[in-house]
Amino acid sequence: MRYFSAMHRVVALIRPPQSTFELACAAEVFGIERPGLPTRYTFTVCTERPGPVATYAGYDMLVTDGLDALDRADTVIVAGWLPTEEPPSSAVVRALRQAHSRGARVVSICSGAFALAHAGLLDGRRATTHWRLADKLAVRFPHIQVDPDVLYVDHGDVATSAGAGAGIDLCMHLVRGDQGAHYAAHIARTMVMPPHREGGQLQYSAPPHPVQIDGTLAPLLEWISGRIGATVTIESMAAHAGLSTRTLARRFADQLGTSPGQWLLAQRIATARDLLESSDLPVDAVARRVGLSSATNLRRRFLNTLGTTPGAYRRAFRTKPR
Numbered sequence: 001m002r003y004f005s006a007m008h009r010v011v012a013l014i015r016p017p018q019s020t021f022e023l024a025c026a027a028e029v030f031g032i033e034r035p036g037l038p039t040r041y042t043f044t045v046c047t048e049r050p051g052p053v054a055t056y057a058g059y060d061m062l063v064t065d066g067l068d069a070l071d072r073a074d075t076v077i078v079a080g081w082l083p084t085e086e087p088p089s090s091a092v093v094r095a096l097r098q099a100h101s102r103g104a105r106v107v108s109i110c111s112g113a114f115a116l117a118h119a120g121l122l123d124g125r126r127a128t129t130h131w132r133l134a135d136k137l138a139v140r141f142p143h144i145q146v147d148p149d150v151l152y153v154d155h156g157d158v159a160t161s162a163g164a165g166a167g168i169d170l171c172m173h174l175v176r177g178d179q180g181a182h183y184a185a186h187i188a189r190t191m192v193m194p195p196h197r198e199g200g201q202l203q204y205s206a207p208p209h210p211v212q213i214d215g216t217l218a219p220l221l222e223w224i225s226g227r228i229g230a231t232v233t234i235e236s237m238a239a240h241a242g243l244s245t246r247t248l249a250r251r252f253a254d255q256l257g258t259s260p261g262q263w264l265l266a267q268r269i270a271t272a273r274d275l276l277e278s279s280d281l282p283v284d285a286v287a288r289r290v291g292l293s294s295a296t297n298l299r300r301r302f303l304n305t306l307g308t309t310p311g312a313y314r315r316a317f318r319t320k321p322r
Contacts, residue, residue: 008178011044011073013092013115014063015081016054022080022109025167029175029187030075037186040179044069048092056082067095075105075174078112079167084133093119100157107159107174109167117141121158128153130163151257180317181273217241217255224264228271229291234260268292269305276314283310 010030014023023045031043045061046069047053052060070076076099081088088096096119100106108116113129114137116122126145129137134148147153152161152170154177161170168191176184220241224232237260238248252260268290275286287298287310295310302310 007039008041008074009044009072010041010075010077011046011065011069012077012079013067013070013096014045014047014053014061014079015088015092016047017082018053018055018061019080019082019110020055020057021164022112022167025109025164026077026079026171028191029168029171032190034187034190037183040183044073046070048089067091070095070099070104073099073104075107076100077171078106078108078115080109081111081113081115084111084114084136087118088115096121103157105157105159105174107161107170109161109170110163113137113160114140116158116160117144122160125155125158126153127160128162129160132163176273180277181270182277182317185270185274217251221263225267227291228268229289232264232291237264265301265305269301272298272302272310273313276310277317283314286310 010026012023012026027043027045030041033039044065045063046065046067047063048067050064050066051062053063054060076096078096092115096106096115100119100121106116106121108129110130111133113122113127114133116127117137117140122141123143124145126147127137128134128147128150131148134146137144138146150162151166152159152173154170154173159170159174161167172184172188175187220237223240224237234245234248238245241248241251243251248260252258252263256263258266272286272290272292275281275289276283279286281289282295283298284295287293287295290298292298292301299309302308302313306313308316
């Protein structure tokens with residue numbers, strides 16, 4: 001786990017013309033003060049040449065901070081880099097490298113991966129970007145292991161996300177790592193969005209057949225969420241939805257990019273993380289509360305998914321402000 005100063009400084013680097021949505025992904029997660037939630041992030045926007053910055057939305061933004069803002073960042077977010085054919089200047093490359101070398105976490109959203117690639121921060125690493133740009137990134141930077149299918153890839157010091165909305169998923173993932181599941185869940189509730197999507201889930205690129213709007217999984221997901229502590233099987237999910245198990249699996253792949261079993265496990269682990277942070281329940285009781293039967297099973301799932309144990313997770317997130 002990465003620990004930063006009590007007030008974590010997030011700086012978004014933008015360039016003209018700027019995509020407003022990619023910037024908004026970072027601003028909404030890190031830049032909003034929320035009632036009932038301690039403020040642990042500051043959010044700043046910078047650009048190479050301070051002043052009016054044109055956007056693809058047809059208006060200009062006034063950005064007053066230059067590249068020296070990156071010298072004070074704990075996390076640097078490159079919120080898109082369009083057009084991708086135009087490389088960053090030597091000054092931007094130098095600023096990104098210096099921020100990374102002194103220990104700042106460097107993050108890209110969507111096409112922002114191209115700026116990180118030009119700075120050499122992705123060489124020899126797995127990375128992602130929007131599925132439409134993945135081939136271009138792979139051809140232009142052959143030393144990068146481009147994964148066009150996932151939502152995001154996090155190496156700790158460097159992280160990349162797929163297109164647009166996946167930037168929110170990555171930002172929420174970073175908050176969970178910095179501040180814990182309970183803090184991230186509060187932000188997710190105010191944004192009216194799911195608290196977590198695993199980075200390995202598929203991007204929503206050209207599904208093999210159309211998703212049927214009247215076949216939404218929302219009612220089933222609500223039914224499952226109310227039974228996290230009970231025995232829920234693929235067969236019982238399918239029966240409740242009135243589907244065959246094969247059709248259920250196809251619906252999950254189409255609409256959520258994962259399998260029913262993996263989705264259920266992710267919800268159980270997310271609930272366990274919240275309980276470990278917010279309650280004094282013994283680990284064995286937490287395991288039973290989330291439907292994982294025993295402390296041994298919960299420990300195994302935590303190690304496989306998070307690389308840590310329930311006990312270590314609780315000590316980290318209950319005793320130390322991030």
